[in-house]
Amino acid sequence: MSESFKTKTSRRAFLRGSAAMAAGAVAAGQARAAGPDPLITEVQPWASGLGDPVDAAPYGLPIEHEGDVIRRNVEWLTADTYSSINFTPIHALDGTITPQGCAFExxxxxxxxxxxxxxxxxxxxxxxxxxxxxxxxxxxxxxxxxxxxxxxxxxxxxxxxxAQLNGAQFTHGMxxxxxxxxxxxxxxxxxxxxxxxxxxxxxxxxxxxxxxxxxxxxxxxxxxxxxxxxxxxxxxxxxxxxxxxxxxxxxxxxxxxxxxxxxxxxxxxxxxxxxxxxxxxxxxxxxxxxxRKWTWVMDAKSVITSPSPQAPITHGPGALVISGLAWSGRGAITRVDVSLDGGISWQTARLAKPGEDKALTRFYLDTHWDGSEMLLQSRAMDDTGYVQPTKAQLRDVRGENSIYHNNCIQTWWVRETGEAENVEVS
Amino acid sequence: MSKYLKATTAALVLMLAAHPALAEKFGLGREALPEEIAAWDLDVSPDGTGLPPGSGSVMDGEDLFIVQCAACHGDFAEGLGNWPPLAGGEGTLGDARPLKTAGSYWPHLSTLWDYINRSMPYGNAQSLAPDEVYAITAYILYSNFLVEDDFVLTRENFLEVEMPNADGFIEDDRLETEAHFWNTEPCMEDCKENVEITMRALVLDVTPVDEQEEAIMGEAPAVEAAEVVMTAAPDPALVAAGESAFRACQACHQVGDTAKNHVGPILNGIVGHPAAAIDGFGYSGAIRTAAEDGLVWTEENLAAFLKEPGKFIRGNRMTFAGVRKEEDINAIIAYLSTFQN
The missing domain is CATH 3.90.420.10 (Oxidoreductase, molybdopterin-binding domain)
Incomplete structure (x- = not known):
């Protein structure tokens, strides 16, 4: 398989961050300042003048710097945009509540x-x-x-x-x-x-x-x-x-x-x-x-939202928060395991709060990244004892033409550069 | 009455309240009138319950289909572009790429009648009379070789039609066939010997890319400074009205920077443009002949075409009945005039 490829979706976010990485923390441990930071030593306009008055936005939108955290669609999926779908930017959100303005349609x-x-x-x-x-x-x-x-x-x-779409928003954002x-x-x-x-x-x-x-x-x-x-x-x-x-x-x-x-x-x-x-x-x-008809229940599922193709690691080796979402239509999430090596070994992640019935659960793995490649996976379990299956396990039962109810374990390939890609593994 | 008896009476009342049929009422809402129920309760069940009296022939259905349905589904229900095919695919459901259509997949004829009646034509739902729905349903059956060309579908013979995939469905069996997914002790260490990447999304390269992002990366082709043609600017209110009226056209035609040929050709720059001249679009013979005869889409010609497409160019493939109101026609042309090539 060719190693040369055009990195697209994550390119801008990646470049934005890698400059910071070059300037700062390459090695693990605390960085040393090259000199006084003017953002600290000089009086900034926002620390001196006035900001917006109240009522500048009677109903507010997110600040413009977050303008890329938006729903997106995949044009080739549907014939037009009236009978269609778009995707929640889950790669850029945290916690569990989805703001209505970016919740998929x-x-x-x-x-x-x-x-x-x-x-x-x-x-x-x-x-x-x-x-x-x-x-x-x-x-x-x-x-x-x-x-x-x-x-x-x-x-x-x-x-x-x-593996088809390169981003958690597109693979898991409905x-x-x-x-x-x-x-x-x-x-x-x-x-x-x-x-x-x-x-x-x-x-x-x-x-x-x-x-x-x-x-x-x-x-x-x-x-x-x-x-x-x-x-x-x-x-x-x-x-x-x-x-x-x-x-x-x-x-x-x-x-x-x-x-x-x-x-x-x-x-x-x-x-x-x-x-x-x-x-x-x-x-x-x-x-x-x-x-199969009347397959109403959504089985337990999880995905790592960061790092992911649209949310690459931009800070270099050292402390790394791996974060994601888990949910089950059969009940509450009880446990999420994370693998850094494509499913050879697993460690149990920390749930931000105990899982709630038929609601999203946020999980974190607070880890130290040594800068080497990772094959990130997450695996959810719910209070009925259901364990999120691999794609191979699902295909064994259902084949490849189900279209719906794909709750397989997702893999992100994180490179030494911090870029991530949607891949499938053996 | 003793305290004990009072308590049990209270408990009995509570138990009764827990039964839905005997629950406490809030006295909210009002009784629905029969006419209101008749207007909204249109669903049709697999046993035919809900079908109104009526009938329609394959022959009538073909004419209706060409006018009402073919713009998206094709003259023979084969589907155009990304719009769904309604015919074909029988025997393919177990294939690597099954073709699921009303003929090959749908288990009940009621579903087809009900969906056409309540939800079609797309963008003009609930505009068909029952006989028309019977006729279009009959034509779709014919397109799937399920009835002969002299067939007439009626409420009376509705259940006699055999749907090929009627027995092709089972109820959700995940609790049995996927019982092995309930495994409270998943593997934590040495779960497999090695891992190889077997497929990569970037190789497939079908993920949408932010245009702004592309521009920043310099990957997007440089936009040539367009030659600005000065024309009298159209009335903004008329353009806005045209944008709204253009919705009737959008199922098939695209405009703007990202426009592509679709069921119909791109309409950027169409006002004043020679006919049948958009690259890469397969025009009908009728339009090509008109173009050879020198047809140019002047505002007058566009207005006449939009009013009655079938009359202005006989035999063209734009299966659209026409825009009824003159102000809508003018608004659409004003809106289209804002898009240049």
Whole structure:
């Protein structure tokens, strides 16, 4: 395999940092200043004059120096940008909460503009009384707050046949994690009355959006009555247009397509509709041509977000924070192991906080880098005992044509220069 | 009543409240009216529940398909560009590159009818009458060789159509077939003898690159200073209106610096440009003939074309019904005039 290659995605970030590296800490241990730092010895403009007044930005955006921390799409993936997806810049974020403004978007016919006063939510089907709620009605039901991750079933889907996209944003960025405020779906179903449905164990709830794609999914009743939320706030503020303003469904731990945006109708049914999004799409074809359907749960998964191809090591050898995200749709993350040698040996990383149910968990490995090559991997475990598999293990069961639900262990090849690349290893 | 009895009564009430059917009500919302339910409850189940009365023939479906669907899906439902093919692929699901279409993959005909009815045509959803949906569904079946050309699909014969992949699905079996992933003692040391890199993303080189980044690296070709042609600047309000109206065209046509030929050709510089002259685009014979006869896309010609594309150049492949409002046509032309080659 050729060693000469064009480094693209990480080039600018890399160059920006490597200058600093040359000037400073080449050797491990504390660097010595060549002379007094003018940033310290000279009075800087910001230490003398005035900054912006209040109200300079009535609703603020990130400072311009962070202007490259944005959602990005992969043009060749879809036919246009109205039925398309983009990716969260997870390589540049820390902690676990995803800011709404850079949380990935997935639309099937564009993000629609739906005002609260035009919003209606219908519950019909096998209910005692079919009901229509306004937005104001929803705010009068008891509310709950929960943090959950939302992962598109196709996250990492481009990697089934091999290492393809060079950046954690592109390989793992179809995910976000927010604190939702909303009413439980159970509360609304009970308001309409489920007596007419009889035995609930074999019933379904069909949920549908108000946009032209009419994205609809069938959810088994036991999940609908368990933890599904009809949400109208995320991270404390109204949902963004691109995430379903004013109301979306939150289906904890289950694939993002079921989190119907611009939620307009909930129908209690005796069967699954088997709509386009649950037959033609979001089904997983195995090597023998048979396809799995109703693969709703997102299995445990993790990825190192830094270092990664878009977030190379720019400081040279010495202290290094390896950081990443882990999550499981089946429960809480209990442990994350990190390998520096492509899976020969593993060490257990530190969880920033104990894992939370169906939410992102941040992990850190505080280590010392000797400047040699690394093959970085992370491996998540959840409280059901599930261990994140390798890509080879997944392929053994599923082949390479599943498209969806690729939760394999990811490998980043970190070079002596600090640059990183998406690779696949034996 | 004794204290004990009061307590048990309270407990009983609580237990009842926990059962959904008997839960406390908040008295919020209002009863949905039958007309409202009829307007929104359109889903169709695999057993045909939800289908309205109606029928449509393959022949009628072909005409409708050419006008409503072919711009993205191709005349024969083969799919254009990145838009999905709707026909073909039978027997390929176990191949290295399966072709999944309505014919080869979809297990239920109801899904096809329901999706066309509620979500298509793209950008103009819910505009088809039930008979039209039956007809287009029939044509897609015909494109997949699943019915003959004289077939008429109706609510009555709907369930008689056999979908080739009806038995091709199993319910999620991960708990059984992937039970070995539940392994509470994963290997920590000497887990394999050696490691080799077997594939690299940079070799494939399909990751999007920041243009600004490229420019900084000097990798991007130097942008030649374009010769500035002074023309009367179009009215900004009209251009803005045109940008909005152009959405009807965007599924097929691109404009701007990154524009590429797509289902339709790039439209940069189209105003005042000779017809059929964009490099690398496969024009229809009708447009090429018109170009040989000297057709230039003057504002007048563009306006006439946009009004009724099929009439202005008979036999051209732009399967688009036309822009109804004259102000939209003028706005689109003003918007297009802002894009130079």
């Amino acid at each position: 997935r639309h099937h016919s564009g993000a629609i503009d739906l005002r609260k006063k035009d919003y209606r939510l219908m519950i019909n089907g096998l209910v005692d009384t079919p009901l229509v709620f306004t937005y104001a009605d929803l705010e009068r039901f008891p509310r709950e707050n929960h943090v959950y991750f939302c992962e598109c079933a196709a996250n990492t889907g481009m990697e089934w046949k091999g 995910i976000h994690n927010m604190e939702y405020t909303g009413v439980t779906l159970r509360t609304l179903l009970e308001e309409a009355g489920l007596g007419a449905a009889g035995d609930l164990s074999d019933k379904w709830v069909y949920v549908e959006g108000a946009d032209a794609s009419s994205n609809g999914r069938s959810i088994p009743m036991d999940k609908a009555l368990d933890d599904v939320l009809v949400a109208f706030k995320a991270n404390g503020e109204a949902l963004r247009k691109e995430h379903g303003y004013p109301v979306r469904l939150v289906v904890p731990g289950w694939e993002g397509n079921m989190w119907v945006k611009w939620l307009r109708r909930i129908e209690v049914m005796s069967n699954a509709v088997e709509s386009r999004e649950e037959t033609s799409k979001y089904t997983d074809t195995l090597a023998n041509g048979i396809s």
